[in-house]
Amino acid sequence: MENNQKNYNRRSFLKVSALSGGGMMLGVSWLAAANTKLTELGADLEAFQNGQTLNAYVQIGSDNIVKIMCHNPEFGQNVKTSLPMIVAEELDVDWKDVIVEQAPYDTKLYPRQFTGGSQSVRSTWRPLRNAGAAARDMLRSAAAQTWNVPQEEVTTKVGVLHHEKSGKSAKYGEMAAKAATLTVPKDLKLKSAAERKIVSTSRKNVDGKSIVTGKPMFGMDYQKPGMLIAMMVQPPAFGLKLKSYDASEALKMPGIKQVFTIEVFPDSMERGGFDTRTFNEFVVVVGYNTWEVMNARKKVKAEWEKAPEKKEIFGGFGGQKNERITPAGLESTSEHLVKMKEMVKQSARVLRKDGDPEAAFKNAAQVIERTYNAPFLAHNTMEPMNCFAEVTDSQAFVAGPVQAPEFVEQTLIKRLGLPADKVDIHLTRMGGGFGRRAYAHYMVEAALISRQAKAPIKLVYSREDDMTYGIYRPMYTATYRAALDANKKLLAFHVIGGGIPENPVHANRFPAGALDNYLAEGWEIPSNVTIGAFRAPRSNFNAAAEQSFMDELAEAMGKDPMDLRLELLERAKTNPVGKNNDYDPDRYAGVLKLLREKSGWDKPENKGKNLGLAAYFCHNSYAGHVIEMKIKDGQPYAESVVSAIDCGVVINPDAAKNMVEGAVIDGIGCALYGNMSFKNGKPEHNNFNTYRMIRMPEIPKRIDVHFVQNDIDPTGLGEPPFPPVFGALANAIYRATGKRQYNQPYLQEEPKTQG
Amino acid sequence: MAKYTLKINGKNQTVDVDPATPMLWVLREHLNLPGTKYGCGVAACGACTIHVDGNAVRSCQLPVSSVKKQAITTIEGLSPTGDHPVQRAWLEHDVAQCGYCQAGQIMSAVALLKNNPNPSEEDINGFMSGNICRCGTYTRIKAAIKSVAKP
Ligand code: FES
Ligand code: FES
Numbered sequence: 001m002e003n004n005q006k007n008y009n010r011r012s013f014l015k016v017s018a019l020s021g022g023g024m025m026l027g028v029s030w031l032a033a034a035n036t037k038l039t040e041l042g043a044d045l046e047a048f049q050n051g052q053t054l055n056a057y058v059q060i061g062s063d064n065i066v067k068i069m070c071h072n073p074e075f076g077q078n079v080k081t082s083l084p085m086i087v088a089e090e091l092d093v094d095w096k097d098v099i100v101e102q103a104p105y106d107t108k109l110y111p112r113q114f115t116g117g118s119q120s121v122r123s124t125w126r127p128l129r130n131a132g133a134a135a136r137d138m139l140r141s142a143a144a145q146t147w148n149v150p151q152e153e154v155t156t157k158v159g160v161l162h163h164e165k166s167g168k169s170a171k172y173g174e175m176a177a178k179a180a181t182l183t184v185p186k187d188l189k190l191k192s193a194a195e196r197k198i199v200s201t202s203r204k205n206v207d208g209k210s211i212v213t214g215k216p217m218f219g220m221d222y223q224k225p226g227m228l229i230a231m232m233v234q235p236p237a238f239g240l241k242l243k244s245y246d247a248s249e250a251l252k253m254p255g256i257k258q259v260f261t262i263e264v265f266p267d268s269m270e271r272g273g274f275d276t277r278t279f280n281e282f283v284v285v286v287g288y289n290t291w292e293v294m295n296a297r298k299k300v301k302a303e304w305e306k307a308p309e310k311k312e313i314f315g316g317f318g319g320q321k322n323e324r325i326t327p328a329g330l331e332s333t334s335e336h337l338v339k340m341k342e343m344v345k346q347s348a349r350v351l352r353k354d355g356d357p358e359a360a361f362k363n364a365a366q367v368i369e370r371t372y373n374a375p376f377l378a379h380n381t382m383e384p385m386n387c388f389a390e391v392t393d394s395q396a397f398v399a400g401p402v403q404a405p406e407f408v409e410q411t412l413i414k415r416l417g418l419p420a421d422k423v424d425i426h427l428t429r430m431g432g433g434f435g436r437r438a439y440a441h442y443m444v445e446a447a448l449i450s451r452q453a454k455a456p457i458k459l460v461y462s463r464e465d466d467m468t469y470g471i472y473r474p475m476y477t478a479t480y481r482a483a484l485d486a487n488k489k490l491l492a493f494h495v496i497g498g499g500i501p502e503n504p505v506h507a508n509r510f511p512a513g514a515l516d517n518y519l520a521e522g523w524e525i526p527s528n529v530t531i532g533a534f535r536a537p538r539s540n541f542n543a544a545a546e547q548s549f550m551d552e553l554a555e556a557m558g559k560d561p562m563d564l565r566l567e568l569l570e571r572a573k574t575n576p577v578g579k580n581n582d583y584d585p586d587r588y589a590g591v592l593k594l595l596r597e598k599s600g601w602d603k604p605e606n607k608g609k610n611l612g613l614a615a616y617f618c619h620n621s622y623a624g625h626v627i628e629m630k631i632k633d634g635q636p637y638a639e640s641v642v643s644a645i646d647c648g649v650v651i652n653p654d655a656a657k658n659m660v661e662g663a664v665i666d667g668i669g670c671a672l673y674g675n676m677s678f679k680n681g682k683p684e685h686n687n688f689n690t691y692r693m694i695r696m697p698e699i700p701k702r703i704d705v706h707f708v709q710n711d712i713d714p715t716g717l718g719e720p721p722f723p724p725v726f727g728a729l730a731n732a733i734y735r736a737t738g739k740r741q742y743n744q745p746y747l748q749e750e751p752k753t754q755g
Numbered sequence: 756m757a758k759y760t761l762k763i764n765g766k767n768q769t770v771d772v773d774p775a776t777p778m779l780w781v782l783r784e785h786l787n788l789p790g791t792k793y794g795c796g797v798a799a800c801g802a803c804t805i806h807v808d809g810n811a812v813r814s815c816q817l818p819v820s821s822v823k824k825q826a827i828t829t830i831e832g833l834s835p836t837g838d839h840p841v842q843r844a845w846l847e848h849d850v851a852q853c854g855y856c857q858a859g860q861i862m863s864a865v866a867l868l869k870n871n872p873n874p875s876e877e878d879i880n881g882f883m884s885g886n887i888c889r890c891g892t893y894t895r896i897k898a899a900i901k902s903v904a905k906p
Binding site: 074075076078202204205207208209211212213214215216217218220221223229254289290291292295380381382383384429430431432433434462463655658659661662663664665666669687688689693694695696699700703 | 756772773776777780783784785787788789790791792793794795796797799800802829830831833837842845846849850851852853854855856857858861879880881883884885886887888889890891892893894895896897
């Protein structure tokens with residue numbers, strides 16, 4: 001047993017009294033409110049009776065069914081299953097008896113209701129264990145009082161309380177009502193790794209059945225009687241804004257109720273860091289159903305004009321304010337590339353400098369210099385952006401797919417001018433997130449539309465709207481340089497990276513710390529093409545560029561690429577340079593060693609294979625892949641992949657494996673095909689017939705996933721396995737074709753249209 | 756506007772809509788069957804896949820007026836209890852991540868297996884290549900399909 005007082009400072013959210021009665025916790029989910037039949041969920045809810053609320057996460061019914069609330073929104077990374085598993089473990093119940101419900105959005109009850117940054121498990125591992133342990137402790141206390149015995153003598157075993165001496169026992173359900181009246185205990189004992197029965201065992205997705213039977217659960221599925229559909233007309237290019245419009249034809253179309261404009265954020269409003277607005281003014285078409293609105297929207301005659309340059313102030317974390325410049329102009333990818341090339345030659349901001357890299361480069365016998373480029377990428381969540389809103393002058397209700405309700409709540413309060421308690425956000429399941437849904441402009445838009453239309457509405461983005469709205473993965477470039485002496489010894493390392501409009505360099509990350517002479521520099525080019533977090537922001541480029549360069553460097557040094565990395569990590573461990581290195585060299589090396597073993601890296605029979613290696617650290621976890629490349633129909637084909645991950649304790653192993661498999665496939669797809677380009681401000685791809693996504697014939701035949709076994713507090717998995725796929729793929733392509741990959745997408749060709 | 760009587764999941768249902776309305780929207784918004792998903796609207800992603808007389812069809816490109824007497828099946832009607840062997844295989848392999856594409860994937864898989872009970876690797880790849888999954892669950896989709904195949 002592990003004593004856990006230190007991390008138990010956020011007690012408030014465990015307080016029974018903080019709950020305004022069980023009523024709220026038992027509150028009707030949006031699904032029921034949406035007036036749709038839900039036999040699956042209904043059966044579960046019926047079995048759950050007289051639920052007693054022990055804390056914000058745990059309710060126990062009289063029949064021993066336990067309801068656990070999942071406080072974070074789900075977009076496929078399995079939080080709705082794995083977070084409740086953590087609670088159930090400490091509560092000591094049978095997983096069979098657990099039902100899971102999406103918690104309401106409520107910052108008083110729950111910490112960090114934000115799915116993103118691969119932080120859900122990491123940030124709630126302790127609080128969720130405490131929640132389960134606290135509820136179990138209260139049940140034991142209730143039994144002790146009822147039986148008039150010391151609490152220490154009351155034990156639990158999968159949902160049953162026991163007192164050995166007296167032979168008394170009771171189900172949790174019998175003690176729940178009393179337990180709910182007790183105060184929350186202070187010193188909680190948490191289970192050791194050896195005692196766990198649920199955590200680290202594979203459990204199926206709690207929503208699996210609802211998904212395979214097509215139950216409504218996504219924002220797109222939200223409905224309410226009397227609800228109207230709204231779609232918007234957005235400028236056809238970045239750098240344009242609305243000049244005027246004529247809706248007379250559109251209004252004549254069947255089923256159309258209103259056409260008007262909205263202004264998303266007035267210039268005077270100070271916005272938060274996630275309040276990105278690509279376009280500020282839209283023409284809105286409101287009607288009875290999506291098809292009619294889609295058709296009528298084509299009849300809106302809008303005129304566009306060039307938008308002027310804008311200086312915008314954003315509120316950042318900790319009260320700091322950031323200025324962003326949105327330039328005027330209609331940008332094209334060809335110009336972007338030229339500009340980036342020019343910038344590399346100019347001096348940039350020094351982000352980190354160790355030793356005397358300039359001297360080392362001057363004295364070098366050989367300098368290797370390579371430049372890597374990557375395009376903008378669209379998130380392309382399979383569910384396009386959307387949001388339901390019912391807003392009046394006095395209150396607002398919004399329901400939709402959002403990763404960061406805490407951010408958008410503040411924004412809605414400000415934009416609508418309503419008090420906090422009049423703004424209610426409901427979280428729907430998300431059909432993919434990948435960072436895109438941290439930017440909830442669509443919730444603000446939906447709220448404004450509903451208020452103006454004086455009706456409940458659902459704002460629907462078409463795929464074209466979604467893909468051309470912006471919030472892309474930025475365009476990046478990085479030049480890596482290495483200085484070698486006459487004996488091929490590495491003297492210095494230099495990275496200068498930049499992007500439109502964000503620079504990708506993580507200055508304190510590997511190989512920083514492993515080199516006496518190191519220089520990292522960065523620069524940015526402002527743009528009116530908007531960007532946002534995209535599955536492992538910046539890392540998803542760095543791991544391609546840096547890990548490709550590392551491979552080329554190993555070749556130039558006459559070393560095995562695995563050995564070179566391990567030698568550098570050994571140096572970073574035994575004699576680190578600098579203080580701010582953000583990675584743990586031991587864990588990084590551990591992943592490489594596991595990969596070495598599992599991929600048979602050193603086996604003679606594998607020497608002739610085209611194996612590409614990359615490993616990377618980001619979002620607190622370590623991940624690496626070895627990809628075997630074949631040539632199929634004249635194209636490189638990643639036939640098999642071996643992955644190794646260190647994310648500490650693995651909560652739900654099979655789901656974790658699924659996440660890694662998905663990251664590998666997504667990574668291969670983005671690296672080979674992903675590309676969003678522009679001509680005169682206009683996105684050149686607006687749907688899946690011109691934006692190529694990976695499809696089944698292109699996936700590897702095998703993906704073997706291995707986790708480093710340890711008892712380190714868990715860290716995230718949604719992002720970390722993704723970035724190193726790019727590097728491993730590039731290195732494997734080189735082995736198979738002799739061609740280094742400097743430009744993403746690695747395969748530059750038009751997609752095959754699929755019917 | 757025109758009236759259409761459609762045979763959906765074994766039941767006759769009448770709708771009064773614009774003849775050009777794709778079945779996708781008829782199902783989702785007129786018949787309260789939102790299991791069929793909108794992903795692209797141009798027959799490029801497969802999220803909207805339904806069965807027309809047992810064959811997989813992209814409902815976003817199927818005008819209601821072109822459906823005559825054919826039997827339409829949606830994910831909601833695949834099996835009365837939600838335990839069609841393909842659905843069970845999906846659960847067994849814990850396929851879904853976000854889940855948004857999965858109704859379309861399942862409908863494609865069921866149609867594939869109906870016409871080709873023991874598909875080869877190439878058959879599966881070819882037939883399923885019209886269904887996109889951004890979460891990258893293809894490995895499990897394929898494994899689930901293979902587990903239901905009858906050699
Ligand atoms: S919505 Fe029909 S294929 Fe994409
Ligand atoms: S499971 Fe998310 S798109 Fe397929």
